[in-house]
Amino acid sequence: MNLFYNKESVGDVAFLQIEPTTGEFTYETKGNVVEIHQGNQVVGYNIFDASNVSSISGNGHVQLNETLINELQQAIKNAGFSFELETDLSPKLVVGYVANKEKHPNADKLSVLNVDVATEKLQIVCGAPNVEAGQKVVVAKVGAVMPNGMVIKDAELRGVASSGMICSMKELNLPNAPQEKGIMVLSDDYKVGQAFFEE
Template identity: 75%
Template sequence: MNLFYNKEKVGDVAFLQIEPHEGPFSYETKGNVVEITADNKVVGYNVFKIADKVTITDNGHVKLTESIIDALQNAIVEAGFTQQLNADLSPKFVVGYVESKDKHPDADKLSVLTVDVATEKLQIVCGAPNVEAGQKVVIAKVGAVMPSGMVIKDAELRGVASSGMVCSMKELDLPNAPAEKGIMVLDDSYTVGQAFFEE
């Protein structure tokens, strides 16, 4: 679930994406809320005059909090819709430990990794030339929004499922990112599962 808001450029409207979807959408408006559906399921909401219900200081991609979720939920219900919001407020950029690295069965330059992020083990397909088992790395979990605006989602790369992304300094928009390709390898001061960015 992702929320976008830019009062200065767009106006006082919150754009809530429940799940990424491409293709035709249907819209239903009740009061200050537009419900967006696709394939007979709700994929998002546009909530107008959100500043009447909660203060949002972020500009662009908004970090979800319980108070923001509660305000959105109240606006949706007050408008007459029934959708219940189930937001995962856990950090989306975390430290992971690469437990294993196997060659992709159908792509020479891709590897299939098993990555421990403390709460679960993820299978991630990675094309970085410097990734190895035994490394601590930065993982963008499903639902993470990259600095570029790209949303990380479950995917299949050449027929192999991948849940998340191993990040480079450049992809994380960190200063002094090296020009050469490769993921960011962390030292032992980092703990598996910890949030990479301060919340």
């Protein structure tokens, strides 16, 4: 679940994305809340006058927290909708350990990695030339919103499932990022599973 807000450019509207999706949508409006459907699935909400019903602030992607979720849930219920918001508030950009690297069976320049992020092990397909087993790296888990606005989703790359992305400095929008292709390799001081960007 992702939340976007830009009062100056768009107005006082909270855009709540429950499922990243594209295609034909239908809309149901009650009061200041618009429920967005794809088929019979609720995929998002637009909540108008958002600053009157929540403590929302910021510009662009807004970090969700328990207070904000409760406020938005109340606004949705007050409008007459029954949908229950559920979200994982754990960090989505975390330190991972590349436990294993194998050649992709269908692509010369891709590798299939087994990456430990402490809470789970992820299979991630990666095209970086400098990735190796034994490295600590920055992992964008499924649901992460990258600085450029891209949302990380489960994917299949050349027939192999991939859950997440190993990040470069450029993708993380870090200063002095090198121009050449390659993931960011971290020092041993980082702890596997810790949030890369501390709150």
